[in-house]
Amino acid sequence: MSTGAAARRGRGRPRAGEPSGRERILAAASEEFAEQGYDGATTRAIAARAGVDAAAIHHHFGTKSDLFSAVIDIPLRPDRALPDILDGPLEEIGERIVRYVLTSLESPGARRRAITMMRTGLGNRTMTPLMAKFFEREVISKVAARLSGDDVELRATLVGSQVGGMLMVRYVLRVKALADAPIDDVARRVGAAIQTYLVG
């Protein structure tokens, strides 16, 4: 409470009213994604908009998917977690996906951000196609690459549809039977349903 504004800003942070490089990058990324879509946006163009070096983006955020996740404040990183989840026996993947998603959203902060992300992603006409493309490129195509047989893209998309539907009903609609169910029960049942898509 007795800490002054300068100290709260921390060393090297800009003064009040001057956006930091990080903030300028986020604002520029938000504009670039909205105008060019997830696929069309480039970190180079975002750097130019923000008036920073492309290396600054890499330093502050990492890749384009990291930057997008920061823009939409995504509380879990399926694109980062997937390699580990998919690197195991196929018959365990369904349950592992559900368990990862549910445990990631156990903390109230993460859950609140996930709910905001879902509401925004579905309710906002600019955000909807951006979210869809992010999930297509960073999640669905990676699940599809792990599958064999027919219709791998469709089956991977259906996995995503069940995970998304589960999150929506548990955390946004909050239907009691699912909202109150222990993670173990949900992971077992939803995992088994997802397996029907994974094994074809």
Add this chain to the structure above:
Amino acid sequence: MSTGAAARRGRGRPRAGEPSGRERILAAASEEFAEQGYDGATTRAIAARAGVDAAAIHHHFGTKSDLFSAVIDIPLRPDRALPDILDGPLEEIGERIVRYVLTSLESPGARRRAITMMRTGLGNRTMTPLMAKFFEREVISKVAARLSGDDVELRATLVGSQVGGMLMVRYVLRVKALADAPIDDVARRVGAAIQTYLVG
């Protein structure tokens, strides 16, 4: 084009600026549902708000679920279709549910209303709990009543979560692999996944 305003209104309809009984009932229902929730709202109270007889509600709309469906402009009536769908061999129910939902949304008008309903139901903080209660009372509990074994409410809710997730990804996010897939393929695959919940 040459038809006058009076003729367009039709016989017995109110003049411009005077809401019809039907419109007054819809407005009153919208307020009553928002204030009391789906469970708390009564057709008697809606009639009182609208200044009409309770019989007028029955005449214009039917039951409370019919009236709610009219208020949110729901393009399919799972509560009406379910008795037929559930009245058959358990092993066919998954595919029958998916086929009913997808064929109901084939027409562009129904699809547009479904998309609006999903966006509103998830994006609007007043509508979300109303939609959830409607689906709990009119859909999930009826599916649950058809099941046997453990956790019937949870399993019925998970059926709803997969159907909802499928609609979201096919019609709102429009992820190509699912948006372009023929109804037969989707019904077969999603039907099989849903069966894991139905058989327990």
